[in-house]
Amino acid sequence: MNRRVAMIALMAAIALIASAGDRARAQTVYELAALPAGATLHRVVAEPAEYKGRKAIKVEMPDAAIKAQLGIDVDMPTFVRIPADFRNGTIEIDLLSRLNGKGPPAARAFIGVSYRITDPEAHFETIYLRPLNGRKKNPPAPRDTRAVQYFAYPDWKFDRLRRDFPNGHYESGADIAEDEWITLRLHIDETRVRVTVNGKDELTLGDARGAPAAGGIGLWVGMGTDGYFANLRVTPR
Numbered sequence: 001m002n003r004r005v006a007m008i009a010l011m012a013a014i015a016l017i018a019s020a021g022d023r024a025r026a027q028t029v030y031e032l033a034a035l036p037a038g039a040t041l042h043r044v045v046a047e048p049a050e051y052k053g054r055k056a057i058k059v060e061m062p063d064a065a066i067k068a069q070l071g072i073d074v075d076m077p078t079f080v081r082i083p084a085d086f087r088n089g090t091i092e093i094d095l096l097s098r099l100n101g102k103g104p105p106a107a108r109a110f111i112g113v114s115y116r117i118t119d120p121e122a123h124f125e126t127i128y129l130r131p132l133n134g135r136k137k138n139p140p141a142p143r144d145t146r147a148v149q150y151f152a153y154p155d156w157k158f159d160r161l162r163r164d165f166p167n168g169h170y171e172s173g174a175d176i177a178e179d180e181w182i183t184l185r186l187h188i189d190e191t192r193v194r195v196t197v198n199g200k201d202e203l204t205l206g207d208a209r210g211a212p213a214a215g216g217i218g219l220w221v222g223m224g225t226d227g228y229f230a231n232l233r234v235t236p237r
Contacts, residue, residue, distance in 0.1 A: 030082065030232040032057045032219075038083040042120045044221060046080050049228060051096065052181060056230040059221050066102055066223050075157035077120040079218030082232075086115055087214040089237035092185040096228040097131055098178050103224015108132040109178040110222025112149075113186060117216035125152045125210035126220050127186055127195055127203075134176035147174040148195055148203045152210035161209075172203040181230075189237075 030036050033055040034048050043065045049058035061069075061078055069076060097111035112128025133139050133147040150170045151157045161170040174197045176182050185196040190212045195203040217234060221227040 027233060027235040032230050032232055036082050040081045042081055043078045044080060051228050054230045056228040057219060059219050059227045060100060060225060061221060061223055069223060070104060074159060075151045077153060079114050079220040081117055081120060082217045084217045084234060085214045086217055086234060086236055087212055088189050090187050090235045091115060092233045094181055094183050094230045096181045097225050099224055100226045107224030109225050111225055111227040112220045113184060114218030114220045116210060116213055117218055118213050128220055129176060131176050131178040134174055136175060136177035145173045146171050147176060148172045150205060156209035174202045
């Protein structure tokens with residue numbers, strides 16, 4: 001009997017260890033002190049950097065990419081793509097952006113995270129921030145409600161979403177500013193997306209426009225931005 005009890009206890013311990021291992025493997029952590037293995041650049045340049053006490057990847061659009069995009073298009077595939085098989089789950093990252101003087105007057109230090117990148121030129125979704133529209137900057141209306149933005153490439157960029165949904169359904173305000181570290185967390189479940197900024201829920205969508213499909217993760221920046229990314233944590237579900 002004692003032997004049987006011991007065997008059951010051993011099996012339970014093995015199951016517990018295996019379960020803990022599964023949980024540990026479930027989350028992938030990228031410190032972003034250097035470009036992750038297999039990362040590719042799409043219309044951006046990137047390099048390791050240290051800024052305001054954190055090791056990070058600095059990402060920006062080169063002059064040629066800015067010139068090609070100015071006055072033509074918005075919400076483009078301008079990111080560092082990290083290989084992943086992510087469809088649903090959570091993505092958390094620390095990021096910081098500041099203007100670099102290379103963008104148009106309307107540049108708002110755009111920075112964010114793309115996900116479900118199946119083809120950089122054909123399919124991905126993105127949540128990005130406009131820190132210069134953050135409540136900390138006390139911007140005039142309606143900019144105070146336009147600090148967080150969702151878009152789905154290529155058909156549902158911010159201008160179409162704003163035109164078709166003038167109530168601001170796909171954007172929101174946030175307590176942020178430029179040149180400060182911000183923790184952005186995305187909770188993604190098929191067409192449902194919840195965006196948490198510095199621990200506070202700021203945007204919740206039940207009808208995201210992208211077709212859910214597993215794909216890569218992107219460190220996304222817009223025109224006129226020096227973007228810094230650190231401590232990426234991806235937990236698929």
